Amino acid sequence: MKLLVVEDDTTTSTYIARGLREEGHAVDVVADGRDGLVQATTGQYDVLILDRMLPELDGLTLLKTLRGAGNATPVLLLTAMGAVEDRIDGLNAGADDYLVKPFAFGELSARVNALARRPQALEQETTLRAGDLTMDLISRRVTRAGQEIDLLPREFALLEHLLRRKGRVQTRTMLLEAVWDISFDPMTNVVETHVSRLRAKVDRPFGSELIQTVRGAGYRIQA
């Protein structure tokens, strides 16, 4: 993917760019809002990673200008502020997702990947498969190696979310938002516990791991 990072703090931008390049993306970095706007409108990018506070032109204004000009490139907004209001402001300005500093690189990477592939999530499927596991979305039955697995409604939703995004990392906060419709992060390791419950039913009896833990980021079902 071709990505643009607009971030004035060079430590942060170098860190983001290096990580994303290691994942095989082409990354351009600019350090102020005006250059960011020029670069974003002239280059063809898959995702923009935009800091909210920038010199010359702040991130929100840049974003509004971009959207006003009909540019629909997915934007991940980075911010030091994390309150509900700021989140709403950011999303209203046209951001597709929002990440609060300080963040872990895994979280950023997972969200960038989710943004880039967003349109493909629309396809209608009735059966989801991963390895020897099958999920029937109509009868709401899950089987693995021919054996039926009994899941609670929320466990089913969690597994469905991971299956639909096979091969992509889903972070704790992404899972909280998608499965529980909760946009804050409780301090307790609630997601970890839910995932380990799910694993106890889906993985443990079969001796092989479908749901993988990605250190410092989240969970993934191997494609």
Place this chain on the structure above:
Amino acid sequence: MKARFAGLWRSMPLRLALLLVLLFATVSLLSLAASYAVTQRSFEQAIRADLAQDMAGFRAAPSAGAVASLVEAESRETDPNRLILSYIGPDGRIYGNGAIARDDEGYHIVSLGAARTEYTGVYLTLTDTLYGGLLTIARSRAEISALREVFVNILLVSLLPTVLIALSGGLILARRSKRHVEVIRHTLDRLTTGDLAARVQAGPRWSDDLSRIGEAVNQMARAQETSVAALRQVSLDIAHDLKTPIQRVSVHLDDLARAEAEGGDRAAPLDRARAELDGVGAIFQALLQLAQVESGDARAHFAPVDLAELCRTMAELFDPSAADLGKTLVCSLPDEPVTVAGDRTLIGQMLANLIENALRHSGEAGQVTIALKRIGNEVHLSVADDGPGIPAADRKRVLQRLTRLDRSRGTPGHGLGLALVDGVAKLHDARLELADNGPGLRVTVVFADQSP
């Protein structure tokens, strides 16, 4: 001096006084003028009546000669300045104490003595023919002129002192209110230069409106002082609670440097440093959110929130964690929706904080109960544990930021959880009640019921 006077000139009491003086003067002038006009008219009418009567008296005389002798007799006794009689007989002789002459300038009355002096003054005259002669009677209008003087005197005597008194009273009031305004201004000056303890001391002679303004200034200053004190307290708290983890990060980095140089375990100090920094981030995040909640901005986005659904979601979210801790999470929720106006995310965060808190403090194999009840037109949302509880004396204190009753390092949490619960409750105009659960703590948030 000139500037001071100019300042007074623009002051409210003086302007009011001047306006009143002007009004009073106008009314006095008008009424005096009216009564002067009426009196003058009746004086004139009286003089004319006298003239007519005089004329009738002379007409009663039987002949021209008799008229002439009557005129002569009367004019000897009368003061020509008051009354002039002049009879031109049929033979052309003039009798009386004056002669009326006429030229281009009008009438002249001239004395008949050798001096032939002209009488000055204003007269009212009446002329008639008697027995072929011409009789003219002129009465002085001096009384009417005197009347005008009397009126001018009355005007001066009544009006001037009033104007002077009102004017000086206005000046005194203006100077006094200027002093009072000066006191308020001085207080505001001190407040803006940072002396937040400055207050307006209103005296007993202050006018009502100035006292009210003074009270409003004091109220503003008090609010400012409280919020600045709160801010200072938060800064101190932050400094205190953040310096410790930052200090520990620096220790972990030192360990890492030593491991680098001497060879050793690098992963452990690295993980510890990262965990400390995550904690620092969490404190910042919680403080920012608390500030945002306390500002009340979120009210603009309030929407109906189904508390029953939210409680179910949160209970379900925490259930496995509770089980892992060997504790049970019990729900007592109504089946139908229970709706309040609010921010779902913030109420959810509040619930999460309460549940985490209850799980942390409940006893071994303890039980945490989430209950939602409609009582009257209120909704009671409560989270209760069966732990040691909080002594009644400490209940208010735990709502403050960064308060942890157990300050030992082993306790998780940053002491902002209950402060946020308090903030979110206030934002929703909900009442927060901390009560004894016998044993344990029961926190109840009482919302106004908005269910249809």
